[in-house]
Amino acid sequence: xxxxxxxxxxxxxxxxxxxxxxxxxxxxxxxxxxxxxxxxxxxxxxxxxxxxxxxxxxxxxxxxxxxxxxxxxxxxxxxxxxxxxxxxxxxxxxxxxxxxxxxxxxxxxxxxxxxxxxxxxxxxxxxxxxxxxxxxxxxxxxxxxxxxxxxxxxxxxxxxxxxxxxxxxxxxxxxxxxxxxxxxxxxxxxxxxxxxxxxxxxxxxxxxxxxxxxxxxxxxxxxxxxxxxxxxxxxxxxxxxxxxxxxxxxxxxxxxxxxxxxxxxxxxxxxxxxxxxxxxxxxxxxxxxxxxxxxxxxxxxxxxxxxxxxxxxxxxxxxxxxxxxxxxxxxxxxxxxxxxxxxxxxxxxxxxxxxxxxxxxxxxxxxxxxxxxxxxxxxxxxxxxx
Numbered sequence: 176x177x178x179x180x181x182x183x184x185x186x187x188x189x190x191x192x193x194x195x196x197x198x199x200x201x202x203x204x205x206x207x208x209x210x211x212x213x214x215x216x217x218x219x220x221x222x223x224x225x226x227x228x229x230x231x232x233x234x235x236x237x238x239x240x241x242x243x244x245x246x247x248x249x250x251x252x253x254x255x256x257x258x259x260x261x262x263x264x265x266x267x268x269x270x271x272x273x274x275x276x277x278x279x280x281x282x283x284x285x286x287x288x289x290x291x292x293x294x295x296x297x298x299x300x301x302x303x304x305x306x307x308x309x310x311x312x313x314x315x316x317x318x319x320x321x322x323x324x325x326x327x328x329x330x331x332x333x334x335x336x337x338x339x340x341x342x343x344x345x346x347x348x349x350x351x352x353x354x355x356x357x358x359x360x361x362x363x364x365x366x367x368x369x370x371x372x373x374x375x376x377x378x379x380x381x382x383x384x385x386x387x388x389x390x391x392x393x394x395x396x397x398x399x400x401x402x403x404x405x406x407x408x409x410x411x412x413x414x415x416x417x418x419x420x421x422x423x424x425x426x427x428x429x430x431x432x433x434x435x436x437x438x439x440x441x442x443x444x445x446x447x448x449x450x451x452x453x454x455x456x457x458x459x460x461x462x463x464x465x466x467x468x469x470x471x472x473x474x475x476x477x478x479x480x481x482x483x484x485x486x487x488x489x490x491x492x493x494x495x496x497x498x499x500x501x502x503x504x505x506x507x508x509x510x511x512x513x514x515x516x517x518x519x520x521x522x523x524x525x526x527x528x529x530x531x532x533x534x535x536x537x538x539x540x541x542x543x544x545x546x547x548x549x550x551x552x553x554x555x556x557x558x559x560x561x
Contacts, residue, residue, distance in 0.1 A: 205531040209333030214244035214300030236340035241331040244300035256288035271355035275348040280495035312339040313405030313412040329527040371415040408433035432456035442473035444537040450483030479558040482517040492519040
């Protein structure tokens with residue numbers, strides 16, 4: 176073997192050990208952003224195995240993918256909010272988005288959000304070399320694929336590819352074949368069935384991309400390391416996905432509040448994260464979620480964030496920091512007394528820290544993160560069980 180070849184093998188071994196060492200070091204503080212710059216890209220995926228009741232064509236999903244990007248994008252401008260709206264390229268795109276966002280705050284505009292929306296991903300950056308685990312994320316009812324930016328970007332910066340689609344008919348707004356589509360209509364009636372099937376279809380699509388259908392992601396996915404996550408209806412969607420798709424190895428479930436199937440799988444590792452002051456799913460909803468945790472027989476964790484509401488687990492604070500139901504002020508679910516919700520940044524930090532430690536332990540198999548999952552790191556800010 177030539178000396179140059181030997182040097183290459185030695186260098187590769189050193190880099191591998193350094194990478195493992197860096198992952199181990201980051202286990203000490205999963206609150207912090209990861210080692211990698213983040214890229215993001217949009218695509219429409221068409222499921223020809225299902226029929227859209229309003230078009231007669233395939234079920235279509237506008238999809239976002241966040242991923243570890245190459246070092247060369249460090250310092251480049253971050254993605255603009257309008258790029259989630261496909262740059263307003265189609266007739267009525269901006270109007271549909273602004274009408275939908277107006278439900279969060281009257282008068283909000285995409286132009287304003289282009290100036291104020293905080294995210295770190297670089298649009299269409301090159302995907303970093305490596306074989307990365309996959310997280311499939313499901314938004315809440317009337318939400319959007321990009322409405323949880325604090326969560327998806329954190330995971331991508333730590334070496335995950337994160338895939339999220341607008342659930343057509345149950346998304347606040349989306350854009351398909353050059354046309355805006357709002358929530359409701361015939362599609363909405365089948366959301367409980369469509370949503371988990373959407374997530375399985377995303378996994379099918381990424382498997383094809385990994386096999387070469389999309390050169391950017393070819394060979395970039397570890398299909399043995401797949402997890403699901405979601406919030407509200409998306410949390411319940413995650414529960415249903417764990418029930419019906421055994422390719423998914425673990426789930427982080429945020430404030431689930433939609434319909435769930437009869438539970439079949441009790442052994443898959445799960446983490447349930449809820450807010451004690453969730454007025455949307457109410458006291459009964461939180462009790463149902465605690466029961467799901469208690470009935471789990473595999474590794475299971477419960478994080479209850481005190482003074483967190485339903486919307487606390489979203490990035491809606493970027494549209495309106497006083498939106499209520501989790502941001503600004505409200506009333507307690509137990510007695511109706513006035514309440515100031517936990518600060519969004521604090522709740523988001525707690526959420527991503529525990530979620531990352533869980534994913535790294537049960538999806539990636541990094542033992543160095545398991546210690547974080549053994550205890551309450553936030554004192555009287557949370558109730559922690561395992």
